[in-house]
Amino acid sequence: DTGRSKGCGLVVFANARDAANAIATLNDTDLKGRPIFVREDREPAAATQTLSARGLVPNAPVGAARLRPEATAAPGTSVYVGNIAWNVTWQDLKDHFKSAGTVLHADVMAEADTGRSKGCGLVVFANARDAENAIATLHDSELKGRQIFVREDREGGSAVRNPLNGGATLVRPMAGVGSGGGGVCKVFVGNLPFETTWPQLKDIFREAGNVIRADVAQAADGRSLGHGTVVFASAVDAANAIQRFNGADFLGRSLKVLPQA
Structure with missing residues (x-):
C-alpha cells in the first residue's frame, strides 16, 4: 500500500538457458553497494500474478520488469x-x-x-x-x-x-506527427539552401521511408523561404527521418528536422 521496495524482485528471460546463466554468473555480484543473491523462481505462476497485480510487466525481456507508469500523466507534467x-x-x-x-x-x-x-x-x-x-x-x-x-x-x-x-x-505514434499505421505524418525541415526544390527535398527524404509529398515554402514572389515540410505514409518513417536527417549536412547547411504539429 506504500509502494516501498521489499528488497527483492524478479527477472524473466526469453529461455531457461539465459536464466541458468544469470544464476551462475550474477549470484553474489554487487548492485549499488549490496551483494545480491540470485536463484530460480520457485513460484512462477504466483509470481506472474503478483507482477500483474502490482502494475509490473510480466513475461518481459531481461530487466524490463519495473513499475508501469499510469496510462495518462497529469496535465502539463x-x-x-x-x-x-x-x-x-x-x-x-x-x-x-x-x-x-x-x-x-x-x-x-x-x-x-x-x-x-x-x-x-x-x-x-x-x-x-x-x-x-x-x-x-x-x-x-x-x-x-x-x-x-x-x-x-x-x-x-x-x-x-x-x-x-x-x-x-x-509504441504510440510519435507526438506531433500524426497516427501510426496508415496515418499521415509530417515533419518540418528547416535551414534549407534557398535553391532547394520540392523534388530534391522528396528525393532526399525517400531514404527515411515512403514520402507522400514534399513542399518548399515560398514567398509571394516565388522565392524560397528556406524551409519546407515532408509528409510520410507512417509515423515510423517520420521518426526515422528526424533521427536520420536532423543535423545532417545538405549542400553545406545543417538541416533542422522536427515533428510538424
Whole structure:
C-alpha cells in the first residue's frame, strides 16, 4: 500500500538457458553497494500474478520488469524529447532530466514489431513546474553525443506500452506527427539552401521511408523561404527521418528536422 521496495524482485528471460546463466554468473555480484543473491523462481505462476497485480510487466525481456507508469500523466507534467540517439535507454533519459526536477518515469518510444528505438520519448515529472523547467533548461542539451529537443507533450503522456530495453517503451505514434499505421505524418525541415526544390527535398527524404509529398515554402514572389515540410505514409518513417536527417549536412547547411504539429 506504500509502494516501498521489499528488497527483492524478479527477472524473466526469453529461455531457461539465459536464466541458468544469470544464476551462475550474477549470484553474489554487487548492485549499488549490496551483494545480491540470485536463484530460480520457485513460484512462477504466483509470481506472474503478483507482477500483474502490482502494475509490473510480466513475461518481459531481461530487466524490463519495473513499475508501469499510469496510462495518462497529469496535465502539463510530461515533456516530449526528440532526436535521441539510438542507444539511449529509459534510464539514460531519466538520469539526464533529473536536473530539471523530480522525474516520475521516462520512456523511449519503440517500433511495435521490433522494439527498435524511434529516436524520441517522454519524460513525466511530479509537477508542471518541473516540466516547464526541463523545457527551459534542457532543450538543445547534449545526450550521448546528440543535441536533443524538448517541448511539451501534446498528447498528455497517453500511450500503449511495450516492455523492452530495460523499461516500458512507447509504441504510440510519435507526438506531433500524426497516427501510426496508415496515418499521415509530417515533419518540418528547416535551414534549407534557398535553391532547394520540392523534388530534391522528396528525393532526399525517400531514404527515411515512403514520402507522400514534399513542399518548399515560398514567398509571394516565388522565392524560397528556406524551409519546407515532408509528409510520410507512417509515423515510423517520420521518426526515422528526424533521427536520420536532423543535423545532417545538405549542400553545406545543417538541416533542422522536427515533428510538424
